[in-house]
Amino acid sequence: MNIIINGFHDRLLFPVLHEILNKFPFKNVYLTYTTNRISFSRNVCLNFYKVEDLARADYQVDWNSITPLSKKILDSMSECEVMALRMMDRHTISIEPLLTYNERKRLYLRHLRYWNHIISTGKISLFLSSNIPHEVYDFIIYSLCKIYKIPTLLLYQTCISDTISVMNDWQTQNIKTGQVFLKVQKEFKYKGGTQLELENRFQYDFDKNTLIRPKTRFEMRRKKQRVDIINVLLPLIFKIRPKHWATLLKSPRLIMVGIRNEFRYYSAIQRSKKLAKFYDRHAEIPDLKQKYIYFPLHLQPELSTAPMAGSFVDQLLITQMVGYSLPKNVYIYVKENPFQDFTKRELNFYQDLLDIPQVRFVPMNFDTYELTDHSIALVTATGTAGLEALYRGKPVLLFGSIFYQYAKGVYRISNNDVCKQTLTAILKHKTSPTTQDIKLYLKSLERTTINGYIDLDYKKDTKVSQKVSNSNISKALINEIAKMLRK
Structure with missing residues (x-):
């Protein structure tokens, strides 16, 4: 073997x-x-x-x-x-x-x-x-x-x-999580949510995510790197091992190629700053009284979209499908990830998003939990925001594959018909996952993780x-x- x-x-x-x-x-x-x-x-x-x-x-x-x-x-x-x-x-x-x-x-x-x-x-x-x-x-x-x-x-x-x-x-x-979830629902069918005891790790996650304003997750507690010419050139110098300096000194061309590439990257950084300003210019404080779907964009490139979003790795495709399926009086509030590297975005990505009539950009520093709480539903490929929405009683339109995909309140979207039917049902019946629903799913994860x-x-x-x-x-x-x- x-x-x-x-x-x-x-x-x-x-x-x-x-x-x-x-x-x-x-x-x-x-x-x-x-x-x-x-x-x-x-x-x-x-x-x-x-x-x-x-x-x-x-x-x-x-x-x-x-x-x-x-x-x-x-x-x-x-x-x-x-x-x-x-x-x-x-x-x-x-x-x-x-x-x-x-x-x-x-x-x-x-x-x-x-x-x-x-x-x-x-x-x-x-x-x-x-x-x-x-x-x-x-x-x-x-x-x-x-x-x-x-x-x-x-x-x-x-x-x-x-x-x-x-x-x-x-x-x-x-798959076992989904199968166990069906059994757990039957097992606790006649029991109230308060009778369902969870392991400490799941109770801890439930408690911190059902606060009015949960604390920032540790992975989001980071600072954006300040980018200037020093920050760009110093990494190049420190990446060169001592034994390679002799080779470089004998071949000035290699040094010039390295410096050229660094300045090319620096130029990309400058373009990215302009792109960030473009987003900021078109972002506006959202009217939380309006009907809207919340779409927090994924950080890219990342595992959460490549491969986990599958065919929807381009988040524009998700937004276009949701916009096509929504009534004209329901908006899509799109919020860029605060830690997005704008060298990995293109201007036409934002322009194409703005071409969708219902799309409104939200400032990157606007509170994501407040946006979730006032939304009709949340859209994501595979983001943590989807699980947070379930904790807060909001349905989730999921376009990728993630561990909470079998939970009640998650609607997996693969085509226009399913998307339209799902949004119509959510808008008409105002269906939402309950506290009991999420606790039952956590119990299923407890037994399968x-x-x-x-x-x-x-x-x-x-x-x-x-x-x-x-x-x-x-x-x-x-x-x-x-x-x-x-x-």
């Missing part, structure tokens, strides 16, 4: 991998890493791939020994290709210009050819990832495994403290020790892997 493992890059998570590799007789293990490599005493062949090299599709192989791509594979991976090319937005960094279509296509085909060779010839039994694949190479591996019918096992750190969702498919998420954190940033808001978290993750993964390998 052979396995591809993506993620678990921090040393603090290595005990999880040790538990898995000790439990199952994998012979060849393909692992990604950032800085530290895991060591293992048992006779296992470890094949390491540095993430930095993977980002460039630098596999250091003789490509003449790698199986060429067939029409069948190229055609069957067409959906993956579209998403992978979009995902490459996140790999445009300050010392590189924007990738052209041909450059993106070249990277995609190199990833595809290499991993198709490994998967088709390497007798892979499982693909395990500590997050939903979204870094291009891992998404291609995942998609190939789906085509070859190789089991996949993914973890996802939810926005609920100490709660990890485990799934086989990012689109269906954890892992108590811990796989994203170490979430240690800032935890009640669980690293040892207990690792133990819970290991037990859950070993249980899932055992079931998958028995099939």
Whole structure:
């Protein structure tokens, strides 16, 4: 048996991998890493791939020994290709210009050819990832495994403290949660919401999100980076390793290329400032007495839209469908994410949004909870704002795949007919999820999620020790892997 493992890059998570590799007789293990490599005493062949090299599709192989791509594979991976090319937005960094279509296509085909060779010839039994694949190479591996019918096992750190969702498919998420939710509703059918006791992690999340003005989530407590010429050039200098200075000094051209790219990025920053001003000029204090749907835009590029929004990775498509389905007297209040990098937006994105008659831009610093509380419903691809809306008794139009998608009050939208029917029903019947509904769903999550954190940033808001978290993750993964390998 052979396995591809993506993620678990921090040393603090290595005990999880040790538990898995000790439990199952994998012979060849393909692992990604950032800085530290895991060591293992048992006779296992470890094949390491540095993430930095993977980002460039630098596999250091003789490509003449790698199986060429067939029409069948190229055609069957067409959906993956579209998403992978979009995902490459996140790999445009300050010392590189924007990738052209041909450059993106070249990277995609190199990833595809290499991993198709490994998967088709390497007798892979499982693909395990500590997050939903979204870094291009891992998404291609995942998609190939789906085509070859190789089991996949993914973890996802939810926005609920100490709660990890485990799934086989990012689109269906954890199907078991939806199934358990149906059982839980029957179980508590004749019990009041006050009789339903939740684990501390879920009660904590419920309590803090049902306050009139909840405290800002820890992941949103950050400052926007001040951008000027010093902030742009200094990272370039500090990224250069001492051993490379001699090479650079011998080749002034390389220095000039680096400086040129930095100034190109600085120019993009200047354009982004103009774009931010354009948004601010068209934003207005909202009239909360009007009928409106609230749409807080996603930060992009990010996992929450690529791949989790699927076909709706372009948020303009969501807004157009909602606007097309709404009566003319119901507005769409659109609020840009306060931490959006405007170098990742285009002027025509905002102009196209403003072309929709019902759209009104809201200032980025306007209180999101106040907008939610006075709205008819909230629209999102997969955002945390959707869960917050459920806590506050508001229906959610969901255009992507996320762990709360099976909750009552969530309406999954895929086409114009469904969108129009949903909005008509919400406007006519004023249906809203109740406190009991959200508590029942939290009870379902309690029974189908892992108590811990796989994203170490979430240690800032935890009640669980690293040892207990690792133990819970290991037990859950070993249980899932055992079931998958028995099939």
